[in-house]
Amino acid sequence: xxxxxxxxxxxxxxxxxxxxxxxxxxxxxxxxxxxxxxxxxxxxxxxxxxxxxxxxxxxxxxxxxxxxxxxxxxxxxxxxxxxxxxxxxxxxxxxxxxxxxxxxxxxxxxxxxxxxxxxxxxxxxxxxxxxxxxxxxxxxxxxxxxxxxxxxxxxxxxxxxxxxxxxxxxxxxxxxxxxxxxxxxxxxxxxxxxxxxxxxxxxxxxxxxxxxxxxxxxxxxxxxxxxxxxxxxxxxxxxxxxxxxxxxxxxxxxxxxxxxxxxxxxxxxxxxxxxxxxxxxxxxxxxxxxxxxxxxxxxxxxxxxxxxxxx
Amino acid sequence: xxxxxxxxxxxxxxxxxxxxxxxxxxxxxxxxxxxxxxxxxxxxxxxxxxxxxxxxxxxxxxxxxxxxxxxxxxxxxxxxxxxxxxxxxxxxxxxxxxxxxxxxxxxxxxxxxxxxxxxxxxxxxxxxxxxxxxxxxxxxxxxxxxxxxxxxxxxxxxxxxxxxxxxxxxxxxxxxxxxxxxxxxxxxxxxxxxxxxxxxxxxxxxxxxxxxxxxxxxxxxxxxxxxxxxxxxxxxxxxxxxxxxxxxxxxxxxxxxxxxxxxxxxxxxxxxxxxxxxxxxxxxxxxx
Numbered sequence: 001x002x003x004x005x006x007x008x009x010x011x012x013x014x015x016x017x018x019x020x021x022x023x024x025x026x027x028x029x030x031x032x033x034x035x036x037x038x039x040x041x042x043x044x045x046x047x048x049x050x051x052x053x054x055x056x057x058x059x060x061x062x063x064x065x066x067x068x069x070x071x072x073x074x075x076x077x078x079x080x081x082x083x084x085x086x087x088x089x090x091x092x093x094x095x096x097x098x099x100x101x102x103x104x105x106x107x108x109x110x111x112x113x114x115x116x117x118x119x120x121x122x123x124x125x126x127x128x129x130x131x132x133x134x135x136x137x138x139x140x141x142x143x144x145x146x147x148x149x150x151x152x153x154x155x156x157x158x159x160x161x162x163x164x165x166x167x168x169x170x171x172x173x174x175x176x177x178x179x180x181x182x183x184x185x186x187x188x189x190x191x192x193x194x195x196x197x198x199x200x201x202x203x204x205x206x207x208x209x210x211x212x213x214x215x216x217x218x219x220x221x222x223x224x225x226x227x228x229x230x231x232x233x234x235x236x237x238x239x240x241x242x243x244x245x246x247x248x249x250x251x252x253x254x255x256x257x258x259x260x261x262x263x264x265x266x267x268x269x270x271x272x273x274x275x276x277x278x279x280x281x282x283x284x285x286x287x288x289x290x291x292x293x294x295x296x297x298x299x300x301x302x303x304x305x306x307x308x309x310x311x
Numbered sequence: 312x313x314x315x316x317x318x319x320x321x322x323x324x325x326x327x328x329x330x331x332x333x334x335x336x337x338x339x340x341x342x343x344x345x346x347x348x349x350x351x352x353x354x355x356x357x358x359x360x361x362x363x364x365x366x367x368x369x370x371x372x373x374x375x376x377x378x379x380x381x382x383x384x385x386x387x388x389x390x391x392x393x394x395x396x397x398x399x400x401x402x403x404x405x406x407x408x409x410x411x412x413x414x415x416x417x418x419x420x421x422x423x424x425x426x427x428x429x430x431x432x433x434x435x436x437x438x439x440x441x442x443x444x445x446x447x448x449x450x451x452x453x454x455x456x457x458x459x460x461x462x463x464x465x466x467x468x469x470x471x472x473x474x475x476x477x478x479x480x481x482x483x484x485x486x487x488x489x490x491x492x493x494x495x496x497x498x499x500x501x502x503x504x505x506x507x508x509x510x511x512x513x514x515x516x517x518x519x520x521x522x523x524x525x526x527x528x529x530x531x532x533x534x535x536x537x538x539x540x541x542x543x544x545x546x547x548x549x550x551x552x553x554x555x556x557x558x559x560x561x562x563x564x565x566x567x568x569x570x571x572x573x574x575x576x577x578x579x580x581x582x583x584x585x586x587x588x589x590x591x592x593x594x595x596x597x598x599x
Contacts, residue, residue, distance in 0.1 A: 037429065040508060044425035047418040048441060048478070055475040056445050059454030066457055113332055120329035124322065132329070135337050141533035141580050144540070145558045149573055150339035158352055158566060160342060194332060224317030252447030255539040255554070259561055267449045271544060280457065287450045298443060 060291065067284030082285035092269075092286075099265040102182075103250025106189035111242045113190070114197035115235075119227075121198075122205035133202075139195045144188075144255030151188040151260070155179040182263050188256045193249055197242040204238025244301040248294055266290060340577065347571035357567065365571035369560065370398055401579075404553035407466060408535035411473035412481075415531045418474070419481035420517065420524060426482075427489035428498070441482045448476055452544025464547035472545065473535040480534060481527040488523020489516075533580050553579075 026035035027042050062075070070077030086092050120126065121133060139147065154161050156179040166173040178184045208231060216226045254267040261268070266286060273283040346352050347366065350359030419441075425431075426438040446454070451472055455463035462468045497519065501511040517524070539554035546555060553576065560572035 036508075038431070041425050041429050041431050044421040044429075045437060046421075048422040048482075051414065051418045051471075051475055051478065052440070052445065055455075055471050056451070059451070059458035060446065062458040063450075063454045113328065116325045116328040117332050120325045124326065126326070126329075132333060135333050138340070138580075139336050141530070141537065143537040143554050143557075145554065145561055146537070146573055146576065149343070149561050149569065152561075153339040153342050153346075153570075154335075160338065191336065195336065222315035222317045223321040224315065227317075227321075248444070252444075252449070252540075254447070254449045254543070255558070258539075258543065258558060267447065267540070270449055270453060274453065274456075274544070280453075283453055284457065287453050290450055291446060302439065 060287075063284045064288050066280055067282075067288050069281060072278075072281065082281040083289075085282060086285055086289065095264050095266055095269045098263050099251055099267075102186065102189065102263060102265060103247050103253075106186055106193055106250050107243050107246040109186075110190050110193035110197045110246050111201075111239060113194050114201050114242060115239065117194070117198050118201035118205050119231075122202055122208075136195055136198055139191060140199065142192075144192060144253050144257075145259050147191045148188050148256040148259035150191055151184055152179045155184050155187065180260055180262055185256065185260050185263055188260060189250055189253060192253065192256065193246045196249060197246050200242040200245060201235065201238050204235045204241075208234045240301070244298060248298065251290070251294060343570045344574045344577060346567055347574040349567055349570075352566045352570070357570075365568045366575070368568055369571045369575060399550050400553055400556045403466075403550040404536050407469050407473065407552060408532050410466075410470035411477060411535040412528050412531045414470065414474035415478050415481040416524070416528065419478055419527065420485050420520075423482045423485035423489055424494075424512070424516065427486050428494045438486075442479050442486070444476065444479050448472075448538065448540030448542075449544055451476060452541045455541075455545050463545040468545060469542060469552065472541045473538055476538065476541060477531045477534050480530045484527030484530060485520060485523045488520045488526075492519060529584055532583060536579065536583075537576070 023038075026032075027039045030036040030039050065075045067082050068078055068080060069075045070079040117136065121129065121136070126132060139150075142150075153159060155177060156162065157174050157177045159173075159177060159179060162173050162177045162179075165171075165176050169176075178187075213226055213230050216230045217223075221229070252267065253265075254271070257263070257265060257268045267290075270283050270286050270290075273279040273286065342357075346357040348361045348363070349357030350362045350364065351357065422437070422441050426434060426441065431437075452463075455468060455472055459468060463472075494516070497515055498508075498511055501515045502508065506515070537554050538552070539558065542552045542554055543558070546552060551559070557572055557576060560569045564572070
């Protein structure tokens with residue numbers, strides 16, 4: 001009765017309004033088991049929905065609104081001046097480019113390291129495996145600023161690796177220190193991302209079919225052939241998922257950049273817009289572009305690849 | 312007959328990569344901890360052991376030249392002339408993170424159950440939204456400044472922000488626990504014994520998922536206690552969250568003192584992880 005199709009907009013609108021009211025009615029005052037079930041789902045999702053609405057959706061809408069405002073401090077009128085600046089000024093194009101190559105490069109490098117690490121942890125019987133898992137997971141709880149400090153400890157002027165190389169080559173440590181450079185930043189990003197990628201890939205590895213691998217081995221396949229043709233197709237969803245996640249993580253990194261300020265990326269530029277003259281329009285426009293880009297990228301990644309949804 | 316290189320070296324190579332990665336991740340952590348007890352650190356390794364000066368300075372127990380750099384102390388309670396004082400940044404961050412975890416429990420456990428137990432329209436969307444971080448801290452910080460200019464820098468604003476940023480980790484941990492449980496059977500047996508649905512949820516389902524809930528709480532707490540990006544954007548005045556305190560030391564202090572500040576943070580992470588694991592394995596266990 002309610003789903004009845006009609007060409008005229010009036011009754012169709014009324015029919016859908018009736019249907020919405022009927023759903024609300026069934027949630028508030030359930031009659032059938034199906035209604036009660038629906039009420040449970042609504043009740044279970046409600047706290048999360050409230051948090052997302054108050055702390056996520058509304059503030060983001062306010063940011064979108066100010067980014068097209070005609071005045072600096074109030075949301076009035078409509079102006080695309082901030083977006084015009086973003087898309088025409090070569091300065092912002094370079095900032096966007098920096099963000100993309102840094103996040104993309106470190107995502108590839110981190111997942112490239114995480115595959116053998118997860119492979120060794122899940123496939124081999126290593127002594128002290130639990131300890132190794134704990135050690136690899138520990139940096140997940142370290143914020144970006146601490147990751148940056150770790151890189152200073154390794155590659156800075158006083159750094160361990162720097163001084164080892166200085167001793168071996170006889171050159172001055174200050175010439176070899178790369179912590180405060182683009183490559184140092186690259187390593188710092190990997191420090192944050194390798195543990196996360198490993199976590200995802202270990203989950204994928206735990207579902208791999210061992211029987212097929214053993215069959216391949218007993219038919220004479222080398223370990224590499226087994227990995228390439230049997231294991232790899234099974235872990236591919238995990239690899240795609242890990243790439244999507246680490247790329248998103250890479251774009252969002254900010255603390256690391258506050259300590260090692262050598263490459264100007266999108267997030268750092270947003271904070272600079274606010275710090276110098278509280279340019280909330282441009283900061284808002286940058287936040288909007290960022291949000292739309294990551295949303296589209298993630299939706300695309302999940303829709304058109306076999307990636308597993310995960311953190 | 313030649314042996315394929317992957318049969319000869321493959322396993323060794325992969326194992327070497329694993330150990331190199333562990334060394335890369337953990338060596339600086341250990342070196343920092345050791346360095347925090349050193350008086351001087353200008354060569355490969357720190358020297359002039361053992362001194363507690365860095366720790367005393369970081370914790371605000373020793374006078375420092377720029378005294379605003381060390382931690383302030385708040386008196387918690389005074390009994391008969393003795394005052395129990397606590398480092399204020401530390402206590403502040405612990406409280407903020409606990410507040411965030413509390414909100415995460417309230418919002419995260421139910422939605423994880425909805426996604427794991429029921430099929431409903433849009434359930435794929437709900438599950439994707441609940442486990443993917445919605446926005447990064449910097450963007451959320453800008454949004455909070457704009458939408459709640461008076462509230463964003465307060466403790467309440469920080470707690471709400473942390474809870475939204477870290478909610479996906481709670482949902483992930485709890486959901487994977489729910490997915491490993493026979494939910495339908497549990498629910499149906501409890502209900503056939505006469506329990507109402509809310510009673511079933513709170514007294515049967517949730518206690519059975521405690522290990523997932525505890526590990527979710529551990530992850531959320533450590534991540535919220537160390538949250539930097541959002542705090543950096545919205546924080547305005549008063550006691551600093553721990554991550555800002557760390558950043559101030561990393562950027563401004565001597566290397567050994569920064570090492571002490573970072574090591575103090577390592578100690579907190581390790582202590583809380585061990586503590587909550589103990590609670591998770593003993594405190595809630597009806598059989599234990």
